[in-house]
Amino acid sequence: MGDEQRNIRGFGDAVGIIKALHAQFGHAHAVALVAEDGTMVEFVSFTAPTCTIDSAIGWAECRTLELPAARRVIFFSCGDGGTSEPRERDIRTAEDARSAFADAGYEVLDWLLVDGEQMRSMAVTAGWGTWDATHASRYDDER
Numbered sequence: 001m002g003d004e005q006r007n008i009r010g011f012g013d014a015v016g017i018i019k020a021l022h023a024q025f026g027h028a029h030a031v032a033l034v035a036e037d038g039t040m041v042e043f044v045s046f047t048a049p050t051c052t053i054d055s056a057i058g059w060a061e062c063r064t065l066e067l068p069a070a071r072r073v074i075f076f077s078c079g080d081g082g083t084s085e086p087r088e089r090d091i092r093t094a095e096d097a098r099s100a101f102a103d104a105g106y107e108v109l110d111w112l113l114v115d116g117e118q119m120r121s122m123a124v125t126a127g128w129g130t131w132d133a134t135h136a137s138r139y140d141d142e143r
Contacts, residue, residue, distance in 0.1 A: 009038035011110075011121070011131040014074055018112045018119065021045060022078040026116075029077050031056040033063065033070035034109070041070040053077050053111070057097050064106055073101055075111040083113045083120040094122040 008014050014032075021028050029052060030045040042063065046055045056075055064070055075097070090113070098108040109130045110123040123130045 006040050007038045008032055008034050008040055008074060013038075014076075014110060014112055015119065017043075018076045018078065018114050021076055022114050022116060025078060027079050029053050029056045030075070031060045032074045032076070033060065033067055034072040034074060035069045036071045039069075041067050045076075053093060057093075061100070061104075064101070064104065071106060073097075073106055073108045075108070077111065077113045079113075079115055083115045083118045086120065086122075086125045090122065091126060094126060098128070 008017070017030075017032065021030055025045065025047045027049065028045050028047045030043065032040055033042045034040055044056070044059060044063075046059075053075060056077075060073055060075075064073065090111075094108075094111045097111070101108045107130070110121050110128075113120045113122070121131070122128075
């Protein structure tokens with residue numbers, strides 16, 4: 001990810017990030033810490049083959065304590081398959097992370113997953129209502 005992306009003000013911005021992450025690394029997990037105005041405070045990617053979404057969640061749990069300007073969290077995962085149907089363990093992971101961060105005063109906006117063929121928004125899948133519904137279809141329009 002280059003320095004050109006500094007704001008996540010909507011679903012389209014988040015989709016742009018995951019598409020760039022997938023194009024650059026193929027396999028990766030990442031987290032964006034975002035201020036209430038959409039300014040990205042910090043972005044970190046985990047690209048080692050052994051990294052999982054838990055790597056990104058654990059890092060974010062520690063880092064949010066040091067960055068009071070970051071009030072929102074977005075997770076990203078890129079890989080080889082598994083996004084066509086929501087997996088129960090992914091839904092559980094997303095819900096657990098959302099609950100834990102909420103208890104600490106942070107909002108998890110989404111966990112976007114992409115496999116090169118399809119993309120899944122856990123926020124849309126789980127019905128969180130964090131994105132305006134009109135933004136959710138923009139990914140398909142761009143493909």
